[in-house]
Every structure is written in C-alpha cells, then in structure tokens.
Amino acid sequence: MAQWDALVDAALGGLASRSLLRATRPIALAPPPAPPETFPGPGTWDRAAVEIRLDRETLRQWLAEGGEASDKEEELGEKLILFSGNDYMGLSSHPAIREAAAKAAQEYGMGPRGSALICGYTTYHKLVEESLAELKKKEDCLLCPTGFSANMAVMTALGSISSLLAVGRKPTKDERIAIFSDALNHASIIDGIRLLERQQEAVAFVYKHCDMTHLDFLLSNCSTEKKVVVTDSLFSMDGDFAPLPELVELRRKYGFLLVIDDAHGTLVCGENGGGAPELFECENDIDISVGTLSKAAGCQGGFVACSTRWKRLIQSRGRSFIFSTALPVPVVASVHAALYVSRKEEWRRSLIWRHVQYFASLTKLNITSPIISIVVGSEEAALAAGRFSLSSIFIY
Numbered sequence: 001m002a003q004w005d006a007l008v009d010a011a012l013g014g015l016a017s018r019s020l021l022r023a024t025r026p027i028a029l030a031p032p033p034a035p036p037e038t039f040p041g042p043g044t045w046d047r048a049a050v051e052i053r054l055d056r057e058t059l060r061q062w063l064a065e066g067g068e069a070s071d072k073e074e075e076l077g078e079k080l081i082l083f084s085g086n087d088y089m090g091l092s093s094h095p096a097i098r099e100a101a102a103k104a105a106q107e108y109g110m111g112p113r114g115s116a117l118i119c120g121y122t123t124y125h126k127l128v129e130e131s132l133a134e135l136k137k138k139e140d141c142l143l144c145p146t147g148f149s150a151n152m153a154v155m156t157a158l159g160s161i162s163s164l165l166a167v168g169r170k171p172t173k174d175e176r177i178a179i180f181s182d183a184l185n186h187a188s189i190i191d192g193i194r195l196l197e198r199q200q201e202a203v204a205f206v207y208k209h210c211d212m213t214h215l216d217f218l219l220s221n222c223s224t225e226k227k228v229v230v231t232d233s234l235f236s237m238d239g240d241f242a243p244l245p246e247l248v249e250l251r252r253k254y255g256f257l258l259v260i261d262d263a264h265g266t267l268v269c270g271e272n273g274g275g276a277p278e279l280f281e282c283e284n285d286i287d288i289s290v291g292t293l294s295k296a297a298g299c300q301g302g303f304v305a306c307s308t309r310w311k312r313l314i315q316s317r318g319r320s321f322i323f324s325t326a327l328p329v330p331v332v333a334s335v336h337a338a339l340y341v342s343r344k345e346e347w348r349r350s351l352i353w354r355h356v357q358y359f360a361s362l363t364k365l366n367i368t369s370p371i372i373s374i375v376v377g378s379e380e381a382a383l384a385a386g387r388f389s390l391s392s393i394f395i396y
C-alpha cells in the first residue's frame with residue numbers, strides 16, 4: 001500500500017536523523033543439525049498432547065470449587081482428555097520438537113539472556129524468521145517473546161508514526177491514526193489500542209463483531225487519512241473467521257492498512273499452514289500478519305510477518321519487543337523443528353479438519369473451525385456443564 005509505505009519511510013527517516021534506528025545483530029551459532037525424522041501418521045507420543053493425568057486431590061479440589069457433591073469420588077478416574085488446549089497439531093509432544101529443544105539446551109543452556117537488540121538474537125532466530133516470512137508470503141518477519149507482545153509491538157509502532165510525523169510535540173487530531181477494531185479482538189490488541197489512545201496517537205473505532213456494514217459506515221464517516229483495520233483472523237472464543245474477502249474489498253475502497261492476528265489460523269489453515277489468508281487466498285492483501293508460536297506450533301513465542309520497512313519500524317519502536325528478553329535458543333530450535341514437521345507431516349493439518357467435520361456430523365452443530373464454543377446460556381450453566389464433564393464424561 002503506497003500511502004502507508006511512504007508514511008513508514010518518513011517515520012524511519014525521522015528515526016534515522018535522530019540516530020534512533022535499531023537493528024538486530026545475530027550471534028552466530030552452529031547451524032541446526034540434520035532435519036529430524038518425520039512420520040506418516042500419529043505416534044504413541046500424540047496421546048501425550050491430549051491426555052493429562054490429575055492427582056485425585058486436584059480433581060477433588062476442582063469439583064469442590066464448583067460445589068459438586070463428593071459422593072462419586074470412588075468413581076473418579078485420573079486421566080482426562082484435554083479439549084481446551086491450543087496444541088492443534090500435537091506438535092508440543094513430537095519427538096523432533098522435544099529433541100531439538102533438548103539438544104539446543106545441552107549446547108547453549110537457556111541463553112542468551114538479553115533482549116534481541118542487546119544479545120538475545122542469534123542465527124537461529126534469524127532462520128526461524130526467514131521460515132515464517134516464507135510461510136506467510138511476506139518479505140520479512142520479526143520474532144517476539146509472545147503473541148501478546150507481538151500485537152503490542154505492532155500497535156506501539158503504529159502509534160509512533162503519528163508521533164514521529166507530528167509537527168508539534170503531540171499529534172493533533174488530524175495527525176493521529178484512526179484504528180478500526182473488531183469488538184471481539186484479542187486482549188493484546190485492545191490493550192495496544194488503549195495505550196495509543198492514552199498517548200493521543202490514535203483514535204479508535206470498535207465495529208460490531210464481523211459486521212462489514214458497520215465497518216463500512218464507520219470508515220466512510222472518518223476523515224482521518226491514516227486508517228488501520230485490525231482483526232483476529234480466527235476468533236479465539238467463538239471460533240468464527242473474520243470475513244477476510246470482504247475486508248479486502250473494503251481495503252481496496254478505503255486504502256487502509258490491514259493488520260490481522262492469525263494466532264489460531266497459523267499452521268492450522270491453508271494447504272501449507274500459511275493461515276487464514278492462505279485459506280481465503282488473500283495473502284497479498286494482508287499488510288501485517290501477527291502470530292503466535294504457542295498454539296499450533298506447540299512451542300512458545302510470537303511473530304510479526306510484514307515488509308522489511310515495517311520490521312525496521314517495529315524493531316525500533318515496538319517497546320514490548322525492544323524491552324523484553326528474546327526467546328531462548330532451545331525454544332527457537334524447537335520452533336524451527338516444528339515448522340519443518342508441519343511442512344512434512346501435512347496429515348496433521350488434514351486430521352484437524354477431518355476431526356472438525358466429524359464433530360460437526362456428530363453434533364449437527366454449525367462448526368467452521370477447531371475452536372468450538374457450545375453456548376449453554378448463563379455463566380452458572382457453563383460452570384455446571386464444565387463440572388458435569390469433569391465428573392462424569394471424560395474421566396475414565
């Protein structure tokens with residue numbers, strides 16, 4: 001988007017003139033060992049990703065918290081099947097991921113302990129950034145400590161454009177950016193926007209969940225030039241997708257910057273696991289794609305896939321990136337292995353969607369993703385349903 005590219009370039013120019021441009025300098029480590037072994041189907045380790053063991057005392061406590069009668073205690077088992085985790089592909093327990101983490105820990109410990117701009121950035125981090133940029137079909141990528149911090153870093157970098165390009169000390173109303181945010185966006189986006197509002201760098205508009213008519217209305221009534229739309233791609237609570245094709249249409253109409261949080265789509269959606277934009281065939285229309293490595297990748301960390309100019313701005317102004325310790329090498333090594341396994345063991349991705357279809361056929365629920373929310377009514381009813389599941393269905 002030429003208008004936004006020019007704005008970022010101007011902001012980068014302002015930073016350069018004040019010697020405030022920051023760049024990572026990778027510490028050279030030996031390249032990762034040969035590619036790990038991959039498998040044509042599920043292994044025994046895959047059960048470990050969904051089966052958890054609880055000691056009786058914890059289980060008793062959980063039930064007691066809900067006021068459940070204890071007369072069924074002798075019937076209680078200790079193993080539970082976990083339906084609530086985000087380890088969509090079971091990669092957290094995959095031998096390749098365990099081995100990569102263990103080997104790197106043996107070699108490097110949990111280091112290097114420092115922010116990426118000081119001493120926390122290595123050639124391993126660089127390698128993973130390159131893989132993620134390729135996966136997301138973007139020029140570049142920036143690894144962050146978590147998905148939460150990745151969203152915060154994008155938001156503060158966005159706000160910095162208003163401040164850096166303001167004529168006076170504080171951006172005037174017209175100099176601020178206008179951010180349009182879906183009502184059900186993740187807390188990290190909401191907090192980032194609140195921060196920008198407090199710093200008078202942005203004016204925020206919340207549109208009704210996935211309501212493109214409402215968004216269109218808000219956009220058409222906004223005279224601010226610098227417009228941004230930010231949305232989760234796959235919503236973490238309701239499990240529905242943002243209407244990306246319609247958002248792309250509106251982007252063409254209004255020329256806004258489109259930022260998505262693809263935390264739940266990454267590795268899960270699209271043939272290659274490129275995420276929701278791959279599924280909806282609109283990768284080139286997404287300007288900034290944020291993600292986490294703590295869900296389908298089965299590891300830890302966050303990232304921002306974007307253009308090189310945006311990366312330069314985020315790493316120079318994204319405070320949650322700059323002032324936080326970078327991911328330790330064993331975690332980055334495990335992410336490297338997870339991305340490899342995800343490419344090779346495509347059956348994992350197919351299996352998720354087969355399970356989604358199977359569950360939909362069993363329950364006749366209108367399900368479109370692996371996040372399934374069963375609305376039972378009040379909060380009390382939801383808690384009671386949880387207790388019921390805990391005490392009678394999933395324990396064996």
Ligand SMILES: Cc1ncc(COP(=O)(O)O)c(C=O)c1O
Binds near residue numbers: 148149232264
């Ligand atoms: C939509 C969404 N964005 C961001 C995050 C934050 O990611 P992380 O857990 O890596 O901080 C989460 C969940 O944790 C999420 O559901």
